[in-house]
Amino acid sequence: xxxxxxxxxxxxxxxxxxxxxxxxxxxxxxxxxxxxxxxxxxxxxxxxxxxxxxxxxxxxxxxxxxxxxxxxxxxxxxxxxxxxxxxxxxxxxxxxxxxxxxxxxxxxxxxxxxxxxxxxxxxxxxxxxxxxxxxxxxxxxxxxxxxxxxxxxxxxxxxxxxxxxxxxxxxxxxxxxxxxxxxxxxxxxxxxxxxxxxxxxxxxxxxxxxxxxxxxxxxxxxxxxxxxxxxxxxxxxxxxxxxxxxxxxxxxxxxxxxxxxxxxxxxxxxxxxxxxxxxxxxxxxxxxxxxxxxxxxxxxxxxxxxxxxxxxxxxxxxxxxxxxxxxxxxxxxxxxxxxxxxxxxxxxxxxxxxxxxxxxxxxxxxxxxxxxxxxxxxxxxxxxxxxxxxxxxxxxxxxxxxxxxxxxxxxxxxxxxxxxxxxxxxxxxxxxxxxxxxxxxxxxxxxxxxxxxxxxxxxxxxxxxxxxxxxxxxxxxxxxxxxxxxxxxxxxxxxxxxxxxxxxxxxxxxxxxxxxxxxxxxxxxxxxxxxxxxxxxxxxxxxxxx
Amino acid sequence: xxxxxxxxxxxxxxxxxxxxxxxxxxxxxxxxxxxxxxxxxxxxxxxxxxxxxxxxxxxxxxxxxxxxxxxxxxxxxxxxxxxxxxxxxxxxxxxxxxxxxxxxxxxxxxxxxxxxxxxxx
Numbered sequence: 001x002x003x004x005x006x007x008x009x010x011x012x013x014x015x016x017x018x019x020x021x022x023x024x025x026x027x028x029x030x031x032x033x034x035x036x037x038x039x040x041x042x043x044x045x046x047x048x049x050x051x052x053x054x055x056x057x058x059x060x061x062x063x064x065x066x067x068x069x070x071x072x073x074x075x076x077x078x079x080x081x082x083x084x085x086x087x088x089x090x091x092x093x094x095x096x097x098x099x100x101x102x103x104x105x106x107x108x109x110x111x112x113x114x115x116x117x118x119x120x121x122x123x124x125x126x127x128x129x130x131x132x133x134x135x136x137x138x139x140x141x142x143x144x145x146x147x148x149x150x151x152x153x154x155x156x157x158x159x160x161x162x163x164x165x166x167x168x169x170x171x172x173x174x175x176x177x178x179x180x181x182x183x184x185x186x187x188x189x190x191x192x193x194x195x196x197x198x199x200x201x202x203x204x205x206x207x208x209x210x211x212x213x214x215x216x217x218x219x220x221x222x223x224x225x226x227x228x229x230x231x232x233x234x235x236x237x238x239x240x241x242x243x244x245x246x247x248x249x250x251x252x253x254x255x256x257x258x259x260x261x262x263x264x265x266x267x268x269x270x271x272x273x274x275x276x277x278x279x280x281x282x283x284x285x286x287x288x289x290x291x292x293x294x295x296x297x298x299x300x301x302x303x304x305x306x307x308x309x310x311x312x313x314x315x316x317x318x319x320x321x322x323x324x325x326x327x328x329x330x331x332x333x334x335x336x337x338x339x340x341x342x343x344x345x346x347x348x349x350x351x352x353x354x355x356x357x358x359x360x361x362x363x364x365x366x367x368x369x370x371x372x373x374x375x376x377x378x379x380x381x382x383x384x385x386x387x388x389x390x391x392x393x394x395x396x397x398x399x400x401x402x403x404x405x406x407x408x409x410x411x412x413x414x415x416x417x418x419x420x421x422x423x424x425x426x427x428x429x430x431x432x433x434x435x436x437x438x439x440x441x442x443x444x445x446x447x448x449x450x451x452x453x454x455x456x457x458x459x460x461x462x463x464x465x466x467x468x469x470x471x472x473x474x475x476x477x478x479x480x481x482x483x484x485x486x487x488x489x490x491x492x493x494x495x496x497x498x499x500x501x502x503x504x505x506x507x508x509x510x511x512x513x514x515x516x517x518x519x520x521x522x523x524x525x526x527x528x529x530x531x532x533x534x535x536x537x538x539x540x541x542x543x544x545x546x
Numbered sequence: 547x548x549x550x551x552x553x554x555x556x557x558x559x560x561x562x563x564x565x566x567x568x569x570x571x572x573x574x575x576x577x578x579x580x581x582x583x584x585x586x587x588x589x590x591x592x593x594x595x596x597x598x599x600x601x602x603x604x605x606x607x608x609x610x611x612x613x614x615x616x617x618x619x620x621x622x623x624x625x626x627x628x629x630x631x632x633x634x635x636x637x638x639x640x641x642x643x644x645x646x647x648x649x650x651x652x653x654x655x656x657x658x659x660x661x662x663x664x665x666x667x
Contacts, residue, residue, distance in 0.1 A: 144570055246595055345583075365642060456621075509652075532604070534604070535598060535600060536584045537601070537605050537608060537609040538595050538596040538598060538609065539612070539613060540582070540594060540595025540609050541593065541613060542610075542613055542614055543594050544592060545583065545590035545591065546592050546661070
């Protein structure tokens with residue numbers, strides 16, 4: 001029995017040694033992580049810590065795994081597996097696949113050396129949000145059937161490169177611009193930058209996705225390649241290219257015309273012109289350093305000079321463009337001369353004649369030191385806004401300072417009138433308002449007749465002024481008969497101030513006129529009338545027709 | 547005398563008789579007289595009378611109007627109307643001894659034996 005106990009205790013001791021030796025795999029290399037027990041040596045050319053890998057890169061594992069026990073290097077066979085993971089697994093996972101992406105495996109035989117060079121980072125592998133991943137080697141041997149041991153673990157960085165799209169090809173005429181439609185993105189949402197480069201032409205900004213490309217001058221149609229490179233902040237980059245076909249175009253010709261001189265506030269027509277050697281449609285664009293243009297997009301606009309204190313020169317530039325982006329410019333100068341506008345004072349409206357219609361005369365005093373009047377315009381209206389002038393002289397080239405309209409005004413009406421004058425440099429004043437006035441009631445209209453109509457000389461002729469008309473409720477206060485030709489004698493107690501005088505004429509041809517004055521003092525004279533006084537004629541007899 | 551000449555003699559006789567009657571009843575204008583004929587296109591009227599010094603065609607018309615009891619319009623030496631015949635499409639033309647007068651009628655003096663004709667044509 002004692003012998004059996006000794007044998008039993010010996011077995012227990014041996015078993016203890018075996019268990020101790022098999023569960024205490026030596027850690028032989030300090031660089032390995034703490035779980036890399038049993039591996040006597042291990043190297044891999046990659047990863048270097050924090051080195052970026054992109055999907056598709058190969059990680060080459062090379063090294064030796066030596067599993068040892070306390071007795072010796074055991075004839076440990078098994079396999080090692082390679083994983084990429086983003087989480088920290090337990091030191092002895094039952095299934096490494098739970099904690100990473102499987103890359104490959106290698107059988108490990110006695111001696112433990114291995115070499116693996118075709119383990120590719122999967123394209124769909126995504127690292128941690130910070131871009132980290134862990135490359136791990138697991139070992140499972142004869143004594144570790146149910147668990148794996150992490151042999152080595154190194155942190156690497158995995159970065160997916162951005163995507164670059166240079167956009168569609170473009171066509172553009174030389175000197176013309178076009179926007180390139182580049183774009184880019186990053187699968188991981190990393191910040192990206194753009195960089196364009198072109199084999200010709202100019203970019204407005206080579207560091208934006210969609211820069212404006214300005215075509216160079218070309219003799220013939222030419223194609224230039226533009227490449228867009230998109231980079232992320234982890235060193236990933238991608239490129240794409242597109243082509244720009246630059247078409248040839250000859251620029252148009254521009255001629256701004258001769259220089260001009262003009263007084264301020266006056267206008268002058270600019271004599272610009274343009275053409276295109278290829279007959280392309282052209283457009284015009286004027287710009288001036290001062291003054292105003294009637295239309296800046298025609299060849300010959302009207303330039304209106306600005307106000308100037310002294311003579312000043314302004315430059316006007318004509319740019320002619322064709323529809324292919326070609327353009328040409330030419331400039332001319334406009335000398336704007338100083339000149340102050342004229343004025344008019346002492347405006348007066350005066351009744352010129354009331355017989356037979358209401359005729360007024362308008363007068364003024366021209367005022368412009370050192371200058372003289374060259375023209376004037378008068379408007380008369382019964383509306384103060386001059387919306388429909390009854391009299392509009394239009395612009396009359398004249399130095400006269402009075403104007404008598406041909407057409408009469410209406411009687412008994414309030415009128416407004418205004419005046420504009422021009423100086424010798426054709427600079428006008430503004431409208432100058434004259435004092436309003438009211439026309440009087442109509443003047444009398446004298447008229448008369450006589451009996452007998454064909455008197456003989458020496459025969460009494462009775463005149464009748466009863467056809468005379470008066471207006472405004474007036475009456476005739478005075479008559480004045482005048483014999484302007486011939487000889488007549490007032491008889492029967494009448495005289496030249498009688499309303500209905502009696503006369504005897506001793507001449508054959510006699511001319512008489514009548515002037516009347518109404519009770520308001522307005523006078524008018526009638527036109528002359530001719531009275532023929534025949535001789536005392538012999539009495540003829542009627543005879544049978546000859 | 548052969549009978550065949552008898553008709554010829556009768557014709558000659560009648561002509562002679564007619565000429566004698568015409569000379570007896572023909573309107574006569576005195577030595578110091580002139581005549582006015584008014585022809586309105588439908589009827590003719592004639593007037594005759596003494597010519598005094600300074601007498602014009604317009605005087606002739608005036609004195610004839612009194613005798614003939616017609617009125618007329620006369621402006622600026624031009625005859626505009628006689629009776630109902632007022633110039634419109636037709637006008638009054640004045641002839642002195644067959645010569646058309648264009649001057650004002652009060653400037654054309656007449657003399658004895660003149661023949662003034664007013665035609666509405």
